Amino acid sequence: MLIDVLSLLPESWVRHLPVLVVLGPMLLSPICAAMPKWRIAWALALFGIITSSVFAFALLQDVMAHGRVSYALGGWAPPLGIEFAADMLNAPVLVLVSVIGVLATIFAMPTIVQDINEEKRSLFLSAYLLCFAGLMGVAITGDAFNLFVFLEISSISTYVLVAIGGSRDRRAFTAAYNYLIMGSLGATFYVIGIGFLYAATGTLNMADMASRIPEVADSKTIHAGFAFIVAGLALKAAMFPLHQWLPNAYTYSPSFVTVFLSATATKVAFYALVRLLFSVFSPELEFQQVVFTWVLAPMAAVAAIACSFQAVFQTNIKRMLAYSSVAQVGYMLMGLSLASAAGLSASMFHMINHALMKGALFMAVAGVVMSLGSSQLKDFAGVARKAPWTATALGISALSLVGVPLTAGFLSKVALFQAALMQDWWWAVVVLAISSVLAVLYVGRMLETVFFKTPGPAQLQVKEAPLMLLIPLWVLALGSIYFGLDASFITSLTDGAANVAFSGGQP
Amino acid sequence: MSNELLISLILLIPLLVAGAVLALNSIPDVREAATLVGAGALFILCTVLAIRTGSGQEIALESPDIALGLTFAFKLEPLGAMFAMIASGLWILNSLYSIGYMRGSRERNQTRFYVCFGLALFGAMGVAMAGNLFTLFVFYEVLTLSTYPLVAHKGDENARRGARIYLLTLLGTSIGFLLMAVVWTFAIAGNLDFVEGGLLAGKVGPALGSVLLLLFAFGVGKAALMPFHFWLPNAMVAPTPVSALLHAVAVVKAGVFTILKVSVYIFGLDLLSALPGTEIVMWVGCFTIVVASLIALTKDNLKARLAYSTVSQLSYVTVGAMLANTAGASGAALQIAMHAMAKITLFMCAGAIYVATGKTEISQMRGLGRRMPIVFTCFLIASLSIIGVPPLGGSWAKYELMQGAVDADHIYVVYVLIASTLLNVAYLLPIALLGLMPPNADTLEVAGFKRPGGAPFLTVLPLAITATGCFVLFFGVDVISDFISPVFGARP
Numbered sequence A: 001m002l003i004d005v006l007s008l009l010p011e012s013w014v015r016h017l018p019v020l021v022v023l024g025p026m027l028l029s030p031i032c033a034a035m036p037k038w039r040i041a042w043a044l045a046l047f048g049i050i051t052s053s054v055f056a057f058a059l060l061q062d063v064m065a066h067g068r069v070s071y072a073l074g075g076w077a078p079p080l081g082i083e084f085a086a087d088m089l090n091a092p093v094l095v096l097v098s099v100i101g102v103l104a105t106i107f108a109m110p111t112i113v114q115d116i117n118e119e120k121r122s123l124f125l126s127a128y129l130l131c132f133a134g135l136m137g138v139a140i141t142g143d144a145f146n147l148f149v150f151l152e153i154s155s156i157s158t159y160v161l162v163a164i165g166g167s168r169d170r171r172a173f174t175a176a177y178n179y180l181i182m183g184s185l186g187a188t189f190y191v192i193g194i195g196f197l198y199a200a201t202g203t204l205n206m207a208d209m210a211s212r213i214p215e216v217a218d219s220k221t222i223h224a225g226f227a228f229i230v231a232g233l234a235l236k237a238a239m240f241p242l243h244q245w246l247p248n249a250y251t252y253s254p255s256f257v258t259v260f261l262s263a264t265a266t267k268v269a270f271y272a273l274v275r276l277l278f279s280v281f282s283p284e285l286e287f288q289q290v291v292f293t294w295v296l297a298p299m300a301a302v303a304a305i306a307c308s309f310q311a312v313f314q315t316n317i318k319r320m321l322a323y324s325s326v327a328q329v330g331y332m333l334m335g336l337s338l339a340s341a342a343g344l345s346a347s348m349f350h351m352i353n354h355a356l357m358k359g360a361l362f363m364a365v366a367g368v369v370m371s372l373g374s375s376q377l378k379d380f381a382g383v384a385r386k387a388p389w390t391a392t393a394l395g396i397s398a399l400s401l402v403g404v405p406l407t408a409g410f411l412s413k414v415a416l417f418q419a420a421l422m423q424d425w426w427w428a429v430v431v432l433a434i435s436s437v438l439a440v441l442y443v444g445r446m447l448e449t450v451f452f453k454t455p456g457p458a459q460l461q462v463k464e465a466p467l468m469l470l471i472p473l474w475v476l477a478l479g480s481i482y483f484g485l486d487a488s489f490i491t492s493l494t495d496g497a498a499n500v501a502f503s504g505g506q507p
Numbered sequence B: 001m002s003n004e005l006l007i008s009l010i011l012l013i014p015l016l017v018a019g020a021v022l023a024l025n026s027i028p029d030v031r032e033a034a035t036l037v038g039a040g041a042l043f044i045l046c047t048v049l050a051i052r053t054g055s056g057q058e059i060a061l062e063s064p065d066i067a068l069g070l071t072f073a074f075k076l077e078p079l080g081a082m083f084a085m086i087a088s089g090l091w092i093l094n095s096l097y098s099i100g101y102m103r104g105s106r107e108r109n110q111t112r113f114y115v116c117f118g119l120a121l122f123g124a125m126g127v128a129m130a131g132n133l134f135t136l137f138v139f140y141e142v143l144t145l146s147t148y149p150l151v152a153h154k155g156d157e158n159a160r161r162g163a164r165i166y167l168l169t170l171l172g173t174s175i176g177f178l179l180m181a182v183v184w185t186f187a188i189a190g191n192l193d194f195v196e197g198g199l200l201a202g203k204v205g206p207a208l209g210s211v212l213l214l215l216f217a218f219g220v221g222k223a224a225l226m227p228f229h230f231w232l233p234n235a236m237v238a239p240t241p242v243s244a245l246l247h248a249v250a251v252v253k254a255g256v257f258t259i260l261k262v263s264v265y266i267f268g269l270d271l272l273s274a275l276p277g278t279e280i281v282m283w284v285g286c287f288t289i290v291v292a293s294l295i296a297l298t299k300d301n302l303k304a305r306l307a308y309s310t311v312s313q314l315s316y317v318t319v320g321a322m323l324a325n326t327a328g329a330s331g332a333a334l335q336i337a338m339h340a341m342a343k344i345t346l347f348m349c350a351g352a353i354y355v356a357t358g359k360t361e362i363s364q365m366r367g368l369g370r371r372m373p374i375v376f377t378c379f380l381i382a383s384l385s386i387i388g389v390p391p392l393g394g395s396w397a398k399y400e401l402m403q404g405a406v407d408a409d410h411i412y413v414v415y416v417l418i419a420s421t422l423l424n425v426a427y428l429l430p431i432a433l434l435g436l437m438p439p440n441a442d443t444l445e446v447a448g449f450k451r452p453g454g455a456p457f458l459t460v461l462p463l464a465i466t467a468t469g470c471f472v473l474f475f476g477v478d479v480i481s482d483f484i485s486p487v488f489g490a491r492p
Helices: A011-015 A017-034 A038-066 A091-115 A118-140 A144-167 A171-201 A206-216 A220-236 A245-252 A255-280 A286-312 A317-337 A341-372 A388-402 A408-422 A426-452 A467-485 A488-503 B003-023 B028-054 B078-104 B110-129 B133-151 B157-189 B206-219 B231-237 B240-267 B269-274 B276-298 B302-323 B326-357 B373-387 B394-407 B411-436 B457-475 B477-489
Strands: A069-072 A083-086 B060-062 B073-075
Touching: A011 A017, A017 A038, A017 A069, A017 A083, A017 A118, A038 A069, A038 A083, A038 A091, A038 A118, A083 A118, A083 A206, A091 A118, A091 A255, A091 A341, A091 A467, A091 A488, A118 A144, A118 A255, A144 A171, A144 A245, A144 A255, A171 A206, A171 A220, A171 A245, A206 A220, A206 A255, A220 A255, A220 A286, A245 A255, A245 A317, A255 A317, A255 A341, A255 A488, A286 A317, A286 A426, A317 A341, A317 A408, A317 A426, A341 A388, A341 A408, A341 A467, A341 A488, A388 A408, A388 A426, A388 A467, A408 A426, A408 A467, A408 B157, A426 B157, B003 B028, B003 B060, B003 B110, B028 B078, B028 B110, B073 B110, B073 B133, B078 B110, B078 B240, B078 B326, B078 B457, B078 B477, B110 B133, B110 B240, B133 B157, B133 B240, B157 B206, B157 B231, B206 B240, B206 B269, B206 B276, B231 B240, B231 B302, B240 B269, B240 B302, B240 B326, B276 B302, B276 B411, B302 B326, B302 B394, B302 B411, B326 B373, B326 B394, B326 B457, B326 B477, B373 B394, B373 B411, B373 B457, B394 B411, B394 B457, B457 B477
Parallel strands: none
Antiparallel strands: A069 A083, B060 B073
16 A cells, blocks of 8 residues: 655665654754744745655655664664664554644644734744654654653643644643643653663663563662653653643644644654553563553543543533543553553554544634634534535544444454453443443534534634645545555554564564 | 346445435436436345345355454345345335425425435445444444434424434444444454354353343344334434335334344354343343333324334344244244335325325324325225234234244243234224224314325325235235245254
8 A cells, every 4th residue: 555665765865764754854943943934934844744754654664674673873873872763663653643744734824824923933833843853753762761852842842832822812821831830740750760760770772671671670660660651651641630731732722733732742652651661661560560450441441431421511622522532542541551462453553543533623623613713512503514525524533533333443443342352351341332422422412513503693604624724634534434444554554563562573 | 247246236326326416416306316216226136136145146245354354244145135125125115205205395405315315225235235243233333324314304403302312322322232242242253254053153151142142132222122212203303204214114124134133143043042131132022012012002193103113013023033933033034024014104104194284193183084095095004014914914924923932932922912913903093093084073174285285196106005015015925935934944
């Protein structure tokens, strides 16, 4: 299904692919900030992210063909130097983030005109590129401390992105501030945890760390480090009950930021959690099993039910989707805490699908909000009549969120069910089923409002979203359908990822 | 025509119809012609399919692995071929009827209506031809979703409320129970194929098997077992053609068809008869039969009464499947066909009365039969078929079911069937008789026609045909029983 990008690139580039996926956007970021015309800045951003995604695809193909790719930054050999490493666990994440990045950037064109004051747009795009580069960096790096650095790059620029929404809705300031405090706590926890691990193992390179941890696994230092790392990353990934920053941040930031964050930021944090738990620590460690069974799995279950329940009672459509995101993170954590290859593969599968559907849902909502000016659910009455294309894409993605057959969301849910059944975790299946029924409630309420309620005078003024918004929206919506009919490509990737996590990439 | 092409075409035609209807939005006459031509073609193809299935050909089509070892598979067996023929054949008549009804009562959004009808038929065909449980589940959901806009058609608060209950019950049960049962089956058996003699046979103990059976029985909300029956009366807010084809035939029959198919090919009748859970489902089915009939007695709204009657009659099929013997299961299969023919007639009559006079309550229909003799005569014939009076089709189904109950040594089922028959008489016959009686002594006046000229010809013709069909089915029952007997033939 992929064209062979790898062979199109010059040989000398291929060697540098791991660093190239981060480099473009990062270098373009300050240039963007200096651009007097924001449209040029936008074009630069789009260019940077497209190149990044081409490199990410090439890297994925390289990894698929030749296995793990290691890159010594600055020529300093790991474990002393910083290592960028791509394998089947992170190459798909890089592709996901960069593809979503391309679509989101196209989507940015019409929406930032409305959301952001003219003089701030270049700066905004600069912060966005920085955030993107940070996320790619988190995904590519093979160095635990370097991961912290990239995590902070992406987080700090995210606070800026959220706060820019303050020019239209001042509540964005408190949301950003809240996020800043919580996010910094998470990052601090993470770096403290890394400190402990460094003290115990004497290395910061992940692969190196992984080989040294088993000898010292029973020390208090490792236990403390583990706890700090899990708490810190779980906060970034919006694991219940550390998700409090998310609903406000999603609700009040500019639509573009919501789309981008919902489809990438929590996913990358989730990846980082997987990376640390499975290829630095190991699910065979006794204390990790305890945490899986007694902390992560129960929290995931509570998230899947409680947050779906909260979503049912939201009156703001963006906030409703935000709570649904927290619930869906619960699904992914549930799969992860099964500590099996099937569970992890299902988790990653769901993560990719969730990025597609949530990205599309927030895009479609933004498309309606553009001409409606409100994101209250009741104001969405009958907007399908005036904006059928936007509404249909919204409908498709919403069905994927419920897990209706013929959509990608269905297959990943079945995969999760199946993985849980293999472990005899009946209660997990029951939890996911209850959560799905709750999803029927809130999604049904949204679709009924959008498609069947009688529009009022304000709703009759709604216009179809601009083409620049419809294109990325429909790419994502059709993606949800395509992968609902044939997900063999995604499952081959996620199976590969699970394979890396459980047997270090040996076939 | 190769068998693979045949299956593809049968799936494709309803979709093409939906597309054509959408494209021909602005030319109503051509749009309706597209539906009719499509329905006709579909019926012919389904007949070919049935003939080939009857001659013992292997008709199958399977997609490559889509993920996790799941595939879209289609494989014909007599039950499915019969269901496909019923659904497609009645689609023709119902389309004629829809044209008369929708134009006669000047409904809005007619294009959306016909598009969704096409999609619903796509779902029904997929259910009928499904070759594994996964495919069946997928098309089951297609059917749910595509009929939701039809139920919500009017768009007022009442219609939206009914449609909400409809969707939540059907999606809720299917995601909450059915999906779990499917994945659980997958986990136990390693695949989801329909296997003669039962996929789970020999793989589950009585406890696990019973739990699975209960998940299936209640997960298939479309079979309307109590307490998950209330979506059906609520779905009556839909325009009558929808109630007629979908909520008397395609949707509800897809439900009981699923139950039957799961009983025969997933559990297998041998395993089924050994499970304690079978007994529980049978009790619930018997309870539903009696209680739904009693509720029907209290309803004055004609469509509501018919809806509860449907709830009751659907459980005949469930009970028949749970009897787990040849006579019981073939009685269940016959009931699918017989009840479809009779109930669609009843609903079409209700719709014709509504279009002509605007009346929906039974008490207002006194003497109307004098003005609409054909409609009320057909109503009487269909009522008698449901009651099970020879020479009408319904009598065979009831006979076989009773035979099955005796064979399985479940005498109480026989009593339930007899009680149900008496209740049928009590809630169905008065409607036709009241209509044919002289007008009320107080008013001395029959309700007049709201629409000049009474019921449109296109609404009366189809119901006359289906009423005749009730006779034909009585005499043609041998053809059907011979056709479906191989399904249960594996048993001595």
